Amino acid sequence: MTLVLNRSAASKKRELDQAKAAATRFVNAAIGAKREEFITALPGQEMVYLEKESEAKAYLAADPEPANLDAFPFMKAEAAATGYSAQELAQIILFQSDLWRQIGPLIEATRVGANVAIAAADTSAAIDGILTGFETTVQGFAPP
Template sequence: MTIAIDLGQLVTSEAKQALALEAAKSIALDAINTKIAAERAALLTDMVGQEMIYLAKEAEAKAWQAEINPDLADYPLLAAEVGITADDADALAALWLLMADQWRKTAARLEAIRLKAKADIAAAETLDAIESVESGIVLPV
């Protein structure tokens, strides 16, 4: 005896819609992460270890400014760049701290956009709601 089973009847319309919604959410999250990554990449130097250099420069600049009578020999990154990017260590340290502050503010804006979109997509109950989240993203200039 053979029993025919229609597998299409095992997967309900609601289940298909739920799967489609979850797939759309995953695709939307990937698209948003890609968009944010592209914005970050436009502001970053893409070289191995460069982020570490920038963090070390920021740390040296803070230490330089905190010191009463700093010796440039104790600050190798500052010493290496004085006369290239700025005429003296004070100006260079101030520039590095300004750049770090600007990056941090931009990074915070981008992260807020990414996290809000992520939460809105997770809460979306329809494909239109997901599309609305994606189309509503405005990135800082």
């Protein structure tokens, strides 16, 4: 005697939905880890980066060159901590900002694309394929 089990469509859908949710969590966690290779992940750090960039641009645009860093509190604090001159520090900050503007959108597009593909997947095997391609792509993002 052969026993045949038939699963309901609702059961299959629930299993697929759980696989999609797990895959989406994996993608988002992997992207978070990848971003941390390029930027510091601390509460409020994004605001610090934006303010440092703003200060660096303003410093470099000032004519004549500012006599001190009183108007640039983030740069003043970082220059004191690192020993970099204001000019050096402004250049470093803008270089890092430019680097992030190059890699950040690629990382985000990979995250969004993977999540869209996962949401549209109709089998667990399709999800596995998406995750394989995703992992290969993410491994290709390397800091300079």
